[in-house]
Amino acid sequence: MRLGWTIAVAACMLVRDPSHAFAQTGKSSAASGGAVPDSSASTLSGVYTDEQASRGKDVYAGTCRSCHTPASHTGATFNKWWRGKHLSDLFLFVSTRMPKNDPGTLAPEDVADVMAYLLKMNAMPVGKEELPPDADALKKIRIETKRSTAPSTGSTAKRKKP
Numbered sequence: 001m002r003l004g005w006t007i008a009v010a011a012c013m014l015v016r017d018p019s020h021a022f023a024q025t026g027k028s029s030a031a032s033g034g035a036v037p038d039s040s041a042s043t044l045s046g047v048y049t050d051e052q053a054s055r056g057k058d059v060y061a062g063t064c065r066s067c068h069t070p071a072s073h074t075g076a077t078f079n080k081w082w083r084g085k086h087l088s089d090l091f092l093f094v095s096t097r098m099p100k101n102d103p104g105t106l107a108p109e110d111v112a113d114v115m116a117y118l119l120k121m122n123a124m125p126v127g128k129e130e131l132p133p134d135a136d137a138l139k140k141i142r143i144e145t146k147r148s149t150a151p152s153t154g155s156t157a158k159r160k161k162p
């Protein structure tokens with residue numbers, strides 16, 4: 001007896017595995033609700049991770065330290081160059097102008113990592129998400145520095161004369 005073998009080769013092996021798409025739980029710690037921090041994000045709001053900064057440290061040691069010292073990216077120099085600008089400016093600068101002897105050779109990810117390290121050098125707070133290697137996204141993050149570096153202690157110290 002012949003059994004009609006209906007070989008239904010249903011090519012149903014469409015494996016749709018979004019293993020990359022980490023569903024971002026839109027949990028914002030802002031209990032006040034509403035305010036989307038996107039447009040007002042700054043380097044003081046925690047925009048890189050510690051891990052990213054330590055990767056950046058390796059990039060820096062390998063490609064930048066021949067010309068720079070960390071001190072050249074902090075304090076007054078950092079303020080002068082970057083304060084009030086956006087991280088996209090720093091990203092584009094490093095992407096296109098650094099390393100000075102071989103500009104344009106860094107992968108965008110390395111630039112983002114090295115930026116995280118620069119932020120860390122400047123004592124910026126760490127956050128939960130890494131800096132994206134993407135100028136458009138970085139355009140939303142303003143570079144702000146802590147006031148504490150400026151000697152803005154109003155000289156209204158009362159001198160008590162005993």
Ligand code: HEC
Pocket residue numbers: 059060063064065066067068072073074077078081094097098099100101106114
């Ligand atoms: C061959 C030497 C050289 C190398 C390597 C180099 N730079 Fe520079 N960098 C310079 C010079 C010189 C300047 C001053 C501005 C200019 O001439 O463009 C500068 C300026 C900068 C500035 C702005 C001013 C400051 O000090 O903050 C940043 C940020 C910077 N470099 C980051 C980097 C990073 C990140 C790397 C590694 C990926 C790197 N540089 C590698 C020579 C170098």
